[in-house]
Amino acid sequence: MKTRLTELLGIKYxxxxxxxxxxxxxxxxxxxxxxGGTGVIGTGTMSAEALRREITxxxxxxxxxxxxxxxxxxxxxxxxxxxxxxxxxxxxTIGGGDxxxxxxxxxxxxxxxxxxxxxxxxxxxxxxxGADALVIEGMEAGGHIGQTTTMALMSMVLPxxxxxxxxxxxxxxxxxxxxxxxxxxxxxxxxxxAFLLAQECEVNQAVKQLIMSSDDTATIMTGQTRNxxxxxxxxxxxxxxxxxxxxxxxxxxxxEMGFGRYKMGLLEGDIQNGSVAAGxxxxxxxxxxxxxxxxxxxxxxxxxxxxxxxxxx
Ligand SMILES: Cc1cc2nc3c(=O)[nH]c(=O)nc-3n(C[C@H](O)[C@H](O)[C@H](O)COP(=O)(O)O)c2cc1C
Numbered sequence: 001m002k003t004r005l006t007e008l009l010g011i012k013y014x015x016x017x018x019x020x021x022x023x024x025x026x027x028x029x030x031x032x033x034x035x036g037g038t039g040v041i042g043t044g045t046m047s048a049e050a051l052r053r054e055i056t057x058x059x060x061x062x063x064x065x066x067x068x069x070x071x072x073x074x075x076x077x078x079x080x081x082x083x084x085x086x087x088x089x090x091x092x093t094i095g096g097g098d099x100x101x102x103x104x105x106x107x108x109x110x111x112x113x114x115x116x117x118x119x120x121x122x123x124x125x126x127x128x129x130g131a132d133a134l135v136i137e138g139m140e141a142g143g144h145i146g147q148t149t150t151m152a153l154m155s156m157v158l159p160x161x162x163x164x165x166x167x168x169x170x171x172x173x174x175x176x177x178x179x180x181x182x183x184x185x186x187x188x189x190x191x192x193x194a195f196l197l198a199q200e201c202e203v204n205q206a207v208k209q210l211i212m213s214s215d216d217t218a219t220i221m222t223g224q225t226r227n228x229x230x231x232x233x234x235x236x237x238x239x240x241x242x243x244x245x246x247x248x249x250x251x252x253x254x255x256e257m258g259f260g261r262y263k264m265g266l267l268e269g270d271i272q273n274g275s276v277a278a279g280x281x282x283x284x285x286x287x288x289x290x291x292x293x294x295x296x297x298x299x300x301x302x303x304x305x306x307x308x309x310x311x312x313x
Contacts, residue, residue, distance in 0.1 A: 175301020
């Protein structure tokens with residue numbers, strides 16, 4: 001399959017593994033890149049040395065293009081950015097704030113810059129300052145999110161952003177989704193939640209079991225009233241978080257409450273007291289598969305739909 005994204009990154013399929021802090025690590029990133037998509041290392045607040053190690057580890061496992069994520073809110077973004085400039089991964093995805101300060105350094109180092117945005121306004125701004133591609137992410141997605149749905153974003157952004165390839169994210173897990181996105185004018189999709197059940201994904205097994213037994217109503221968006229939206233699976237933690245949020249706690253009190261919960265949930269497997277970031281699409285995820293299987297089944301289904309699409313008209 002050929003799209004502006006596959007051309008830009010030199011990859012076989014227009015499928016990006018969305019960065020997931022501490023979760024999209026070398027084995028998963030490399031597995032996705034080896035299968036013809038492209039992986040992104042989730043950096044979170046990773047130290048410079050840990051990030052360098054993760055990039056080296058990924059290079060040992062794949063020769064194919066992969067990227068590194070930079071979260072503008074992280075306290076050590078500047079030192080992470082220096083490692084990225086040094087190590088020169090194929091591309092960087094940047095979200096969580098205004099990435100302009102790093103654009104020139106990355107571009108001069110020959111690293112493609114992909115901006116992750118939750119609104120039409122940010123999409124316009126990032127195209128304006130020369131992002132090589134955009135990811136528009138809807139509020140169906142797992143992790144930190146904006147307030148607009150994927151479909152509304154696609155409808156508004158895709159006809160307008162013409163110069164820059166657009167990848168869409170939030171709620172994709174199969175070939176029907178990919179086909180629909182391409183028909184609407186996207187150049188590819190980014191999936192995070194769908195890869196939580198990949199065999200190469202090192203989240204705790206209790207998390208994988210929880211996802212397999214969850215339905216379409218299992219997630220909740222917390223933090224929305226403080227402009228700090230986050231989607232994860234409902235549990236005791238989200239219940240007490242919501243109580244605190246609705247009783248008027250400040251953003252810093254809420255952030256303090258969330259401290260350490262992400263690793264507690266996803267990595268240590270405390271699925272009640274930890275935070276289990278995941279998107280709404282968990283409702284259709286029922287089995288653990290290899291990344292290669294996930295990608296090939298998405299591609300097979302999308303190609304089949306696209307080849308037969310003319311029959312509809
Ligand atoms: C567990 C988890 C952690 C995530 N962490 C990050 C992150 O560190 N940086 C980022 O830009 N996006 C992060 N995301 C968003 C993904 O990169 C991706 O855009 C999103 O998962 C796509 O929507 P989906 O969840 O419906 O597949 C995370 C998502 C999940 C599920």
